Amino acid sequence: MSNGDYTRQPSPPTPPLPLPRNHRYSPAMVAAILLSALAMTLIVGVRYLIASGGFSLATRVRQPGLYRGQGRQIGREIGWSLASAAIYGIPAGVVAWGWQARGWTRIYEDVGRYPLWYLPVSVLLYLAAHDTWFYWTHRWMHAPRLFRIAHAVHHASRPPTAWAAMSFHPWEALTGAVVIPALLFLIPIHVGALGVVLSIMTIMGVSNHMGWEMFPRWMVRGPIGRWLITASHHQRHHEQYRCNYGLYFRVWDRLCGTDRGLGDFGRDFREKQV
Template identity: 75%
Template sequence: MWDAIFFSALAMTAIIAARYFASSGVFALATRFRRPGYHDRLGPQIRREISWSLVSAAIYGIPAGIVAWGWQERGWTQIYTQWDAMPLWYLPIAPLAYLALHDTWFYWTHRWMHRPRLFRAMHAVHHASRPPTAWAAMSFHPWEALTGAVVIPALVFVIPIHIAMLGLVLAVMTIMGVTNHMGWEMFPRRLVHSRLGGWLITASHHQRHHEEYRCNYGLYFRFWDRLCKTDRGLSERV
């Protein structure tokens, strides 16, 4: 049993690391074409971002691997594979619930990590990326990575979700994590400045957090920032 759990954790770590290289690599390449020179003289910073991200991949991979083993071998989780196991109307509800709960957890833990002592101990690694790049999406101190690694593994125990919808949640996490750190806005201005865009976090919103630190703490949605009056709008540099 322990061998199977070990190899499951190892496999998930490898998958997360590969996903990181693929997604960050694609958007780093897009940055080279969209913003020529943006990464010039950032070589040492990018190498640090990649090093910290590989550590984060292991921290994310271990609980994910344990949960994957438990799902397959013991039926521990609420993940299901049959389309008719739950009503079809429920399919989009689960990923929205996952994203909303993850966003809530992220907002409050992120804001908590901006307290001076915790910032120095946990969050300064991430903010050492000046300016942030696509490689910074998982560049976390291990303690910070741990706060993010437990959310989805915990939710699959309590909220039923189809395996395909779980894949959608992970895809949104990956894409938004990378694109919010690119240093340029990939989404159309018409969307970013629309009524819908006013509730979504994109690069121009998160960039302002990296510029001013004490604002724009959210991950996917601007709900908590607006409710708690920590939303300072969009960066003018993106």
């Protein structure tokens, strides 16, 4: 026999031992989930304060006196909004932990994983899905009993200010908190594109409530404005309640006959001056 006949062959790798059942719920894992939820709550809260504070400051510069006499209302809006930040932050934090630690969700980091054209498409898919969810849950919240229980908190802002974007009763906040985390399990999205979605969501949520129009008149009154929701459109919802339910696009309002055009900022301001 040759020496090669006596060469020891490498043994196959030993399969990993199964984890003990209680390892799935170890104190360290629970602590990590709680820490992630707390961190995300702080992020959502700080993001709200920065965005609403920034637009409120812009209002003082562009529309002096617009929020005069609304100090108590603004304090209430901030209180409800910070409570909503926790309701938004907890599921977001759990999902963020699952993405990092367990590979949950369809978030991806390698920009080459999908064609480049998919980046803007994924943003539009998320916005369209979110807008659809928002439209129908918003209409649901205007059912008389639900309105009294929950949605009346948001409509207590008369007229709303830049601080009212997240001023929701906890039950209503819960309906808004689940949609983006749920979409992350269904529709692939690059982490950067997700940041774009969240930025648009924040900016539109705040600017639609601030009581004046930041977009140029040609855009609001032109063909683009026929399909995009801006502060002028959402103002009409806070004037008449049973119309203009959308968040980003006027598509569902037009399809369902609930689009009532644009509101009148000038009238609200004149009434306040009187």
